[in-house]
Structure formats: C-alpha cells, structure tokens
Amino acid sequence: MGNVNAPAENAVSAESAGTAGRGEVPPAAPAADTDVRQRWTDLAEELEAAQFNYYVRDAPTISDAEYDAKLRELAALEEAHPDLRTPSSPTQRVGGTYSTEFDTVQHRRPMQSLDDVFSLEELREWALRVQTELDRAEVGMTCELKVDGLAVNLLYEHGRLVRAATRGDGRTGEDVTLNVRTIDAVPVQLTGEAVPELIEIRGEVYFPVEAFRELNAALVEAGKAPFANPRNSAAGSLRQKDPRVTASRALSMVAHGVGDVRWGPHGPPQRWSSMTDLYDLLGSWGVPVSRHNRHVTSLAQVEEMIAHYAEHRHDVEHEIDGIVVKVDDFGMQRQLGSTSRAPRWATAYKFPPEEVNTRLLDIRVQVGRTGRVTPYGVMEPVLVAGSTVSQATLHNAGEVARKGVLIGDTVVLRKAGDVIPEIVAPVVDLRDGSEREFVMPETCPSCGSRLAPAKEGDADLRCPNARSCPAQLTERVFHIASRGALDVEALGGEAALALTDPEAAREKVVAARAVAAGHGPVPDEDALEAAEVELPPRQEPVLATEARLFDLTAEDLRNVKIWREVRQGGRPTGEWEQRPFFWTQPKLRGDGTVREAAKPTANTERMLAELDKAKSQPLWRVLVALSIRHVGPTAARALATELGSVEAIREADVERLAAVDGVGPTIAESLKEWFAVDWHREILDRWAAAGVRMADERDASTPRTLEGLTIVVTGSLEGFSRDSAKEAVLARGGKAAGSVSKKTDYVVVGENAGSKEAKARELGRPILDEDGFVALLDGGPDAVAELTQQP
Template structure:
C-alpha cells in the first residue's frame, strides 16, 4: 500500500531515490554527449531500481524524475542566474610604481605579512556551485551579480570534477568557487587548423575568443570537441559538511568562517577536493619578491601552456582582506598588474581597403604572418587614410606590430632605418572595392570615406546581413559569414537571394539550393584559398551533393522564425542605424516602446532620452528619411517581426515624469531590472545626477552619484524606499528618504 503523504517515506528511501536520479541524469547526459561510462545493461539496472522505488512510493514521482524524461537535454538556453556571492573585478596597475602605490595603501591600513602572486590567465571567468560535493551549476561572470547558466557546457571540461574528491575530507554542503576557463595555446592552434581545413566557420582570433565562443555554444556536444581547461582562483559562499545551509552558509574568509583562513590555505583545501589549481602561484613576504615574480613572467611570458596578460597580487590573509574591504568597483586587497602589449616586427606587404556595413571604407595592412602575444597575425586595421599618413608607413616597410590590449592587432609605425628605397606610398582608392561606386565623405569634414551605394553595394549588404544575425542584434546563429556571403554574392548564374535585408524573412528553400559562393575572410572580405589546390574556395552552402537541403537550411528557417519575436531593442540594433548600438537601443525601446513611436518622435524628444543625445537623435531621423529603409521596416513588419514591446497595463503609472538614478548594487534588482521597473511605471531612469533628478536610489557600495545627490539635496532612498516609490509614487516614498547626516 502506497504511503498517504511524503512524511511516510523512509529517509533511506528518499536518499536512495535522490542518488539514483542524480546518477541516471549524469549517465544520460554522458550518453548523449557520446562519452558513456557505463554499459546499457548497467544503466537499465539502475533505471529498474528507480522505477521499483517509485512504484512503491508514487509520491516521489515528479516531472524531473529520470523515469519521466525522454532522452537528455542537449541544448543550452543561457538562462540568467544570480551568483551566491558577487564576483568582483580587479583594479589594474600598468607599471611597478602603480603596483607599489597599491601595496603602500594596503600596508598603511593593515600590516601585510604575505602576498600571493599568481598568473592572470587570459580566459573567461566562471562561477561553479557544488552541493554535497556534486556540481549543480556553472555560470559566466555577467555583471558580477547575475551571469548566464552554462552548466551543461562546463560539464564537458575534463578538468572540472562532476563530484568533489572526499578521500581526504568530506565535501562541503555548499561550495561556490571561481576560476578561469581557457584554451591552451597548443590546443588553440590545433583547433584553428581543424577549422581552416574543414571550413566550418572563421578561425578564432585568439585563445580567449575561442574559449568564450566554445562556452557559449548552444549545443554542448560542440563544446565537448574543444579541449578547454580551467584553473580555480577563488571561493565565494561556503557551508561546512554536515551543517544547516540556511543557518550556516557564509562568505568564505568572513569572520564567521572557520575553514578558510588565507588564499593559499584555501587553495590547499580546493586541491584536496580535486579542483584544478595553478602550479605557478607563489606566496611571498615582501614587495621586492612580488616585483621579482612580475619580472620573471614578463620575460617568460610564453612559458605557461596558456596565454597570460599579467599577474594578480593578493593579500594572502583572509582576515586582512576583510579589514581592507572593497571600493564600489574592486577589492582593495588585490590588484592585477597588466603587462604591456607585446611588439614584434614584420613586413607590410600591402595596404588594402574593406567596406563595412555603414559604407565606411577602411584601410588594413597585409603583413607577412607573424606571431604576436601568442597568436599568428596577418592583418591589422589602419582606420583611415589620415591614420596611414600619420603613422608614416609605406607599403614594403618593416613595421612594428603589437596587439592593443593583447587583442586587436595594431601597426605602431615603420622601422625607417630598414628602408631600401623599394617602398611605396599608399593611395586611397577613389572607387568602392566592392561595387565600383565613387567614394566620398558623408558629411563635410568627415575623416572617413564611404560608399554611398548603401542599398545595392554587395559588400555593405553582406556586412549588414552578418550584423543582423549577430548576438548583439537578432542572434541568428545559422546565418554566419559564409551564409551572408552566399545570400548576397552568389557565383553565376544564380541571382542574389536578397535585394536588401528587408527580404531576409521572405526567403524560400527554392532560392537557396542553387547558390554557390566563395568563402570570404571576414577580416579582409577576400576569398580564402583551398589549401590543396591553391584556388579560391567555393562552396554550395545550402545544398548537399544530391541537391537536397542541408540541415543548416532547416536550422536557418527555424531561427529566422524565432528572431521575429526578439525584443524591440534588438530589432533597432539590427536596422544598422548609424551610432545606435545596444545601449542606445535599449534606452530608446524602454522609453518609446514601439518602432513607430521612435520614428514619429521629434529630434529634440529623441535627444532627451537618457543615453541618446543629439548625434544619435539626428542619425535616427536621417535614417527614417530614406525610402528603402522604411521599406525594410514594412517588409519585416509584414513578415511578423515584432515592432513593439508589450506594456503591462496593470502596472500603475506611479512615476510619470519622475527621473530616478540608481547607484550601487541592489539585492532584488539588477541594474537593467531597476531601469525597467522605473520605465514600466512611466518614469525615466538616467545615469547622472542633477538638480532635476527626482530620487537617487542607493544600494551596496554606492559611487560618486551618492555624494553628488547629498551635495545637491536630491532625495535619497534605499532599496525598501525604492519599492515604495515604484508601487505608491513619490509622496509615499518621501517619508522614507534617507538622512545622509545621520
């Protein structure tokens, strides 16, 4: 007879049910990842035992039980998740004097007995959460408070244990750890070699981009093919083994924590639990030893198997870390010493030009391939003709090349002493390299030359279409650079499938199947060559050898349908209105709520929106004055693309005409969430404090905006007061305003 309620189920049965469910979920996931660790028969035996328990105790059956699932999840939706403890960013020092000044400030407040030095890996920060020794969540850093759930992808990383090692000591009830996910240099080179050979997509620019792109794959099976690694470098929330989670969870290193006493001791414990640690960190007693560590790795920068861009120095003692505290931006007890970008010399073989989505024609240098900051570089932007002249570079020069911020290749200037007289100056072309239209300035005084053939220039359309599909716009993963090239620049005899981006949502399978196209390099817009033949690489992107649609076609149409429901701000970005990036688009969408309202607004009204201003406002008005731009909007609207954001009419308009500034971190609102809450009630969330500001809302670690509000006498509210302001309006909130002098 089945029990009447869950209290009748024995604890041992509950525990075995939970253990079997967890184990079966893990095995199911590994099976679908193509890496099972048990046989089908063993899996079936575990499932039979679980079914037997649930037949005897049916109250244990939930929709999450393995007995109720078909298959295993193999896609990632990057849902937002809140970190248990905020992930802080680090302040930077760019020379030894700045590093010494940081140490002087720290030691002036507390006597520092030891520093921990470690390499600053150029990767992606992640947050891992273990419950009872089992990995239950992994997330990106995000804004420090809220990140994106990448658990399924992180579980493919061999270095990250599914379960903590309890052979030395019991696993904690709860453990939150921070670390850096990266792609080792050799693995990065191998990955790019494979990508180049298969032509599956554009090779990655550097290991960090490769790691970030791998972690954001929507199919974890793709991530599993990338040899990612991880090194742990911090601890967040912690509950000791056998303790009550609600009562005994602390921030590791706080006064209530009796487990972690220092950074180095924390690393020792994390290592015992099987978490991946660096073998290159060092605890030292003096700043002279810190400087020696810094100098060593500056000279041996490529000695580690991963890319580094500096050194992190931390006060080792957690008690001293606690006393030093943090500013609104970064901890006072740690700093990142950033190495200067590496510089190398190479030959500038040629200077060519490329055309962007707004028609801007940009010179770029073509160089003899050279390795700089750990990756091979062949191209570098030169921005415009004036920049070429200012740098004084000639075609054929030996040039100094560096990576600005260790990311963007930059030509610093020529090595004049190496000239032999064969060098020649660069002349900016008079016609567009893509369509042959004469180039000109968009406005008098512009330093950039642009192609005015905006609608029909195949290069501009290709770049705009690729941008429409980008993550910052409509996020259409199946519409990559090769697909954008195929749709806009097919080889004869096919006609382009699109006249402009307005036709994107009216594509048919019949249009796609005959298309063949060159594979263009997104850095240069020039055809890539087949390594076997040396000829330009040509692909039939949408059809297989039998002339039937590839799987990418079905995926493309599915994602086009999903893109129709994207929020208004993404549609605004996708329209490629000059100067309107994601930040301005979000502000416009939040204020006006519909594309029609934005189009009909006057220039002054647009400029008054926080984050917009006169330049963006003028650009918006000019964009809508072009007939074919409005035709794009008409076609997208007819195809079902969302042109307005829904307004919750049930929300009271308590803040009509009220300006609110939020500073510091709120427990119940993200920064964007607070702005959204204000806008939904008719208010205006701005970034700066003035005499006209209605209220300033302060959270943890408020910045200078709080000081300015005090100086100007602007009403100040805490989070409780903010909630009252939202629900009941200014008059009710006035009674809760803070008194800064108290």
C-alpha cells in the first residue's frame, strides 16, 4: 500500500535527522474551520480503515493510487492547518500491522517509509528541492530497483545474526529469526574486515519469479491452490510457524540500508561516507546487494534507468514496482534530514499500474467498523499484475455514478502499485443493453437501520446503529483482539463473527434451498419465506455489544453454531448445514450412543485463556481496544502516562485532554463524545468488573522531578530513542512537547538537532545536552543548576 514497503533507511541512523523543519506551527497558520476539520476526520478515518483492512484482514478496500491521493490531500490539509496534525495521523506514521503468530520485537532504530512520486515532473521537483537545499548544481545519487517483497531488519552483534524482524509498524515488528536463518542469501556470520560490534541491516525478502512459478506448478500438480503472487507467497513463507516450510521455499534477500550501527574501538572504516561505500562494505561482508544499483550524477541518468526498467520490469529476477532514488553522501543526507515518517533525501518513483478488462457481475456493499457503507464490485476472476482478482472497491455511490459503471459492464481493472485492485471505468462500446444501474441501499444490509450521511454534504452513507449493528460489532470485536490493541490470539475474524452474528450466512442458505426446491436462479419472496420456515430458529448472538466479552465462559459458547457449505472432494455442493464453532461434535458409536462427549475446541480454550491474560494489558492498550475515533497507540500511550486511569481521562475536560502531548483538540473532542454515550460506559463498567485493567500503577520509585515542566527533545541521543526519551519525561510528570515555544522549560539537544535548536536559541530557552538531560531526569532543575556550576 503506497510507500509502506519501500526501503528508506538512513545509512548512518534512521533517527538522526529527527523531524527538523517539520511539525512546527507557524505563528500565522490559520486554525481549521468546521468543514476543513470534518474533511480531515473523514480522510484520516478512511486511511486508517484502509491500512487495517490491508494489513490485518488481507482484504484491501481502496486502491494504492486512491490511498496515495487521499494521503496527499490529508498532508496538504495539515500543512495549511497545523493544528490538525496529530501523532496518530496517517501522515505521521509508517502504517503496518503484523501477524499474531510471532513475538513482537522493537527495532533499535525505526524503519522509515518513503515518499512516492508518480511522474517525471514530480521527480524533477523533488530533485530541484534537494539541489536547492544543498546549494549544489549536481548531487550524486544511487538508483535502486524498488523490490516488491517483505521488509526485514537483521540485527548482527559481533558479526553474528542474533535477530531478524519484519518491519511491522516501523518501530516494532515480528521476530522471524528462525525462518530468516533458512534463507541461503542471508549470512548467519558476517565475514571480512571492519565488521562492527553491532549493526542493523535492512533489506527486502523476496520470492524469485522463476522459483515462484516452479512452486505454483508443483502446487497445482499436487492438487493444491497456487499462491496469488510472489510478494504474498514471500510474506506467507516468512511467517510459517515451522521453519522447515520456509526452508523449502526458494526465498532470497537484498540489502538496501542500515539502521543502528556501533563500530566499537576500531571506529568506522576509511570509506564510510556514502550509500556507495555502504553497499561495497555490505558486499564485502557477504550481505547480498542488488546488482542493479547504479551511481548517477544527473537527473537524466535517473530518468534513463526509469525508462529502461519501465520497459523491462518483468525481465528482473524479482517483482519490482518502481525505482528508489537516494542522495548518495551521508553528510548531505543529514543536512536534508527527515520527517517523522520518511527521509527527505530519498524518494520512490512508482511505475504506472497495470490494467486488464473483466466483467462486473454485481455491486454489493459492506459495513465497516465505524458504520461506513462501501460499495464493492464482484467480477469474473482475472489475473492482473501477478494475482487473481475477483473484487474491487467502488468507495461510495457517488463514485459509482461518477465512473458511470453499470452491473454487467466490461470494466477496466487496475492494480495500482501491483497490490490493490481498482475499477477504473466501463468499456462503453462493449455494452449490449443488458446492463443495469446500481442502486445504493437505503437500509443497512447487516441490521436494517436507515442509512444516512454523518452530516449534510458527506459523500459516504453510514449505519447509525453503532451499538448493535452486527457488522460494526464484529469489526470492533476483531479490533479488540488485534496486535495493536489487546493482542488476543485465537480471536480472529471467524470467531468474532461467530460471537456477534452466527447467522451471517443464513440468507445464502435460504436462497440456496429455494433454488434447490425449483424456484429458479432468483427465487421470489414467497419461495424465500418458505425456505426460511424450514430452517431452525435464528440464534441470538452471544455478544450484543463488546461489554460481555471478558465474562465469556466455555459454557456460554456451547451452542453457538455457524452455517457452512457442505463440500465434497473440496468442491461446494450447494447444500448448507449448521456446525458448532466453539465446541466439538459429540462422537457416536454405531448404536447411536455417545462415545465421546462434545467439548470446547483447543482454539476455544486458547481464546478464553488469552482473553483472561488480556485483562492485565496496560491501560494504553485498553484505550486502543475501545475503538475511540482517532485514539491510536501514540495518543493512548500519552493519555495513559499522563492521566493514569480511565476515570481520570473520563473526568478531564477538553482543554485538559488537549494539553496532553500527542492528543490535541481533535482527539480530545472525540474522547469526550465517546465517554458521553451510555452504552460505552456500560462497556467500561463490565470490563472493569471482569478484571480488565482500568488504571496503570505508577512506579513509586520513579521521582516526579519534572512536575509542571515542558521538555522538548530534538536530535539523536546515544542513550535514548525518541520514544524512550519521551516516556522518561512523561513518567516523571513532565510534558514532552513536540515544538519549541516561550512556554518550553528545557530543550534537550542531540546530534543533528536542526531548527528546534535554532528556535530555542532565538527564544532564549535553556538548552541541555544529553548529560544535562540525565541530570534533569534524576534531580530536576536543581540538579541541572548544580551541573552548570561545576568547573
């Protein structure tokens, strides 16, 4: 999706550039009016949902191109109205969620993303900005193929591979060490000279195209379903629980940067000043580096490489979706710096998407976690950009009308960025008169509530029945279990559906039985009603809201059944039956007596144990699990650290909430609105009664040395990451601010501090180095005063 898979590591330090020059609020910047704020809210919500569906559900809802366009619009709004920008905004983080199958590990340096360009004009504008900021007519650069694989972070200590992790959200990822060790291209031990004491090597794991074809051929021959595309198969192979499965796949890897580096007493080698030096050094250690990398000195050479691989992209040994351009010199990289999510010294030119034609069989709608109702197209399956596609989003009814798409049309299907399918337009010349218009439903397909825009003029329709709409409830329960919230294993999408809407497939069953009774391919209402009467009574769901989730027992789940289609030889028969979901079927003897009684399945026991374990998760995770709009991990951590309990957050007014660093007015208003709803309070009360943590215990051993003080930390510190420095301030009662103002008490300056240091000097605010920061944490302002008085 967009740029989340692009290599973007600073060869010196992914954090070193900080956010110099960005995130500062210009004094004259206008505050956002209501319409602008609402547009920001809608965009942020849609982008967050798109990331969730793409990474967690493997069910993309918008195209890559649409995602990029909306992200750009959101960034433009925040540029014009800085008061809208929050740390949880999609513009401020590297999206990405990860599997629940592996332990979470923290990268020593964050893995950043890349900003994308989609035309030569945009590329030239980027190059001109670089030249202008560096005051140089020519800037040496590296051109690299943008590998369409899975980003990994390899940690070597004294030359030995000790950990391998996926990118995850950029800060934390999945520990896949055992699986990565099976990849022949990844050295377990670095060889050669000048090997550092510690280094994070970033790269892309990929499935070679030829090996992928051979694997799929073998799967088909064995009667198994083939993989959709090399990238998905690489990701799936790397996430296998059994490393022997990974070892059986011909995965490879190519390095494209480094994160943290600690050289030791011998220091860095003589040639350690550029990306070119880095790649030479990596190669000398036995780390695979792309043979397609080029060093260039002009934009014409960059465009030449783009033109060549645009024509020969399928001649490369791995899938690619663009060209990455990086400033070669490390010193220039530091001078250009980074935003919070991407370096300014690199960009990714994205190739135009590939397109095919297919027939649009139907347009249906789905209901998301926030009630947004989205039309999507159901198409004849077609192979495009390496994968078979049968569904694609249509965003909203207005978009369907704008594109002029009719059910039955032959449509142009595009896979933007080779990832997400999008219906572009109909092929009008191929119409035969049988096509029909799509009519947006007036009621929610899940609960029957009348649909309406959230406010007048909104393009999207929403289901207002947030409390008990089965579709919304299912999505919220699934979100509670996600890795970014309470991390409840065995509570996946199917289990969430069984808990909240076990009759979800009933309409399909009714239609199938009516057809089987001879009422034609489209049975009338009488036939459907007759088939409905023949079925068992509808089940009441175990959960009517999230409130009872942590009260569930195995006995509560004994009678939950779901509809499954009967299959023979792996093929559907058109017959349906109800089967227990959380319990096993009793096993009978030949005479009909019970040989083995029904019992909870192993997954059910694991789910209940995980729910019990989740009760002790820290407060910030509970806040994320509540599905409060805009409250993601960043804001939740800040709220939990500063206010300490759900009760304190609920009682705080908007001004107090907005004053919490990382929250701001938009999130503060959202919090107050959420706590004002009766059934939301019921959720909190039931969870608290069940033992879910509603307050964090404050560590009495941590002195509250910074009460009432506002601290800004800028640049790279040796002993602190950006997050750990922030948490250290918050834990001692201080406010960790993101920008310097007259109200700032201290500015802690590390390497490559940038404009915040200049601002602090301009305003005459006290400036501390890292030693001063440690003294401030330990003893407060008095300790700093003593430090400055020492000879």
